[in-house]
Amino acid sequence: MNALKLSVAALAASVAFASAAVARDQVQVAGSSTVLPYAAIVAEAFGENTDFLTPVVESGGSGAGRKKLCEGVGENTIDIANSSSRISKSDIELCATNGVTDIQEVRIGYDGIVFASDISGPEYAFTPSDWHNALAAKVVKDGQLVDNPYKAWNEIRADLPAQPILAFIPGTKHGTREVFDEKVIIAGCEENGTFEALKTANSGDEDAAEEACMALRTDGVSIDIDGDYTETLARVDANKNGIGVFGLSFYQNNTDKLRVGTMGGIVPSVESIASGEYPVSRPLYFYVKNAHLDVIPGLQEYVEFFVSDEMAGPDGPLAAYGLVSDPELAKTQEAVKARTPMAPLN
Numbered sequence: 001m002n003a004l005k006l007s008v009a010a011l012a013a014s015v016a017f018a019s020a021a022v023a024r025d026q027v028q029v030a031g032s033s034t035v036l037p038y039a040a041i042v043a044e045a046f047g048e049n050t051d052f053l054t055p056v057v058e059s060g061g062s063g064a065g066r067k068k069l070c071e072g073v074g075e076n077t078i079d080i081a082n083s084s085s086r087i088s089k090s091d092i093e094l095c096a097t098n099g100v101t102d103i104q105e106v107r108i109g110y111d112g113i114v115f116a117s118d119i120s121g122p123e124y125a126f127t128p129s130d131w132h133n134a135l136a137a138k139v140v141k142d143g144q145l146v147d148n149p150y151k152a153w154n155e156i157r158a159d160l161p162a163q164p165i166l167a168f169i170p171g172t173k174h175g176t177r178e179v180f181d182e183k184v185i186i187a188g189c190e191e192n193g194t195f196e197a198l199k200t201a202n203s204g205d206e207d208a209a210e211e212a213c214m215a216l217r218t219d220g221v222s223i224d225i226d227g228d229y230t231e232t233l234a235r236v237d238a239n240k241n242g243i244g245v246f247g248l249s250f251y252q253n254n255t256d257k258l259r260v261g262t263m264g265g266i267v268p269s270v271e272s273i274a275s276g277e278y279p280v281s282r283p284l285y286f287y288v289k290n291a292h293l294d295v296i297p298g299l300q301e302y303v304e305f306f307v308s309d310e311m312a313g314p315d316g317p318l319a320a321y322g323l324v325s326d327p328e329l330a331k332t333q334e335a336v337k338a339r340t341p342m343a344p345l346n
Contacts, residue, residue, distance in 0.1 A: 024075045025297045027055035031065020031082035032175050033228035034111060034247045035284050038318050039082055042306045045317070050305070052298030057082075059228055062175030066287065069103075070095035073291045079299050081287045084111065084175030084247075089345055102290035105342035106303065107332055108312055110324035112248040112273040112281040113179055116258040118240045122161035124261035128279070130156055132188030134165045135222045137215040138198065145197040148217050166242040168235045171226035179282045180245055181214050187279075189213035233257065248273065249322025273324045284323070290339055300339075307332050 029039055039057045047054025060068075065081035070091060087105065095103060115126055133139050133156045139148050153160035170176040189195045195209055202208035216222045225232045225244075232244040233254060243261070248268055251260055260268060264279045272278040286306070293300045305311060307329065312318050314325040326332060 026053045027080065027296055027299050027302050028058075028078045029055055029080040029082060029286070030058045030060050030068050030078050031080075031286070032062040032084040032284070033059045034062075034084040034174075034176055034250075035082035035108070035286065036228070037249065037321060038108065038284070038323055039286070039306075041317055041321060042302075042311055045311065046298070046302050046305050050298065050301060052301060055298070055302055061171075061173035061226075062178075063173045066091045067094065069287055069289060070098055070100050072098040073100060073289065075296075077289070079289055079292045079296050080303075083285045083287060084282065085178040086283075086285065087287055087342075087345075092345065100289055100291070102341045104288040104290060104303075104336065104339065106286050106288060106307060106336060107283050107326055107328075108286065108307060108323065109284055109318065109326045109329075110273055110281055111284050111322070112268045112278050112324075113176060113183075114246050114248055114251045114268045114280075115243055115261045115263065116236070116246055116251050117243045117261070118236055119255075119257055119259050121240060121259060122163065123259065124153070124161065124243070125159075125265065126261050126263050127191065128184045128188030128263070129191040130160065130188070131167075131184050132194065132213070133192055135167055135169075135185070135216050136189065136194065136213065137217050138194065138212065140192060140194045140197050145194070145201060164241050165221050166223075166239055167221065168223050168225050168232045168239075168242055168244040170232075170245055171224040173226065176245065176247065179280070183280045183282075185216075186210060186213050247322075248324075252322045270319070270322065270324050274327075281324075283326075287342075290341060293339060303336050304333070307336055 036059045043055040043057050062083040062085050066083060066087055068078050069081035071077045134150060136148055138145055141149065150156050150165060152162055152164055154162040169180060195213055198212040199206055199209035229246050229250040232246060236242045236244045251258055266272050266278045268278050273281040288303055310316055312325060312329060319325050
C-alpha cells in the first residue's frame with residue numbers, strides 16, 4: 001500500500017509538472033560566466049533558426065548554477081546548468097536528495113585560463129610556482145616556512161618585472177577558481193617545495209597540506225572577484241599594476257586593453273590549448289536535467305543544436321569566439337541524442 005501511494009504521488013507530481021510546465025515555453029539556463037557568452041550565442045541562433053523561443057540564459061557562477069539545477073524537478077527550477085568545472089559528488093548528492101536523478105553531462109569544448117595585465121604594462125612570463133609564491137599565505141624562503149613576505153614580482157624571481165603584486169582572481173563560487181586553485185596554486189605549491197614543508201608541518205597529512213597550499217594571503221594583494229570577467233577587466237583598468245585571471249575567449253575579445261602573460265613558457269592560444277601544450281586549460285560543460293526533456297518545449301532540440309557541428313565544431317561561431325572545439329564532439333552528439341545520463345563520478 002505504501003509503495004502504491006508513493007507511485008501514485010510520484011505520478012501525480014509528474015502529471016502536475018507536465019501540465020504546468022506547458023506555460024513555461026522557454027528553456028532556462030544558469031551558471032558559469034565563462035560558458036555564458038557561448039550559451040548566449042547558441043540561444044540567440046536557436047531562437048532565430050527554429051520555431052522555439054530563445055532560451056533564457058543567466059550567469060551567477062558554476063557552483064550556483066549547479067545548485068539551482070539540483071533544487072528539484074518542476075517548472076520553477078532550471079533545465080540546464082553551465083559549468084566551467086566538473087560537477088562534484090556533493091552536487092550529485094544534493095540533486096538526488098531533491099529528486100534530480102537523471103543528469104546529462106555535456107562537454108562543449110575547451111578553454112584556457114589566462115593571466116593578463118594592462119596593455120601598456122610590462123610583459124610577464126609566469127610559472128605556477130611564481131603565482132603560489134605571490135599569493136599564498138605561507139611560502140618557503142631560505143629553507144623556512146614563513147608568512148608571505150613578497151611585495152613585488154621581481155622579489156620572487158629577478159627576471160620578473162619590478163611591479164607590485166596585485167592579483168584579481170575569480171571568487172570561490174566560480175568554476176574558474178577551482179581550476180585556478182588546482183592547476184596554478186596547488187601545482188605551484190608542489191613546484192616550489194612549499195607542499196612538502198606544509199606536509200611536514202601537518203604530520204605528513206597530504207590533504208591538510210593541500211588545503212594549506214590553497215590558503216591565500218589576506219593583506220589586499222589577492223582580491224577575489226565575485227562578478228564576471230568584465231568586473232575583473234574594470235579592476236585592471238583602474239589598477240594598472242594589477243593582473244587579472246580571465247578565460248581565453250574574454251581575453252581574445254579584449255586584446256586592445258590587455259597584455260597576456262605566458263605560463264611555463266607557452267603563449268595561451270586556441271592552438272596551444274587544443275594541443276594540450278598550454279598548462280592551464282580546462283573542459284567546459286553544461287548539465288541537463290533529463291526529467292525536463294519531454295516537458296519543456298525545445299529543450300532536447302536546444303541541447304542537440306548546441307553541440308552540432310554548425311555551432312560547436314571547429315568552423316562554427318563558438319570557435320570563432322574562442323572555444324576550442326572538442327576532438328570527441330561526435331561522441332558527445334551521439335550521447336546527447338540518446339539522452340545518456342552521466343556515469344557515477346570516480
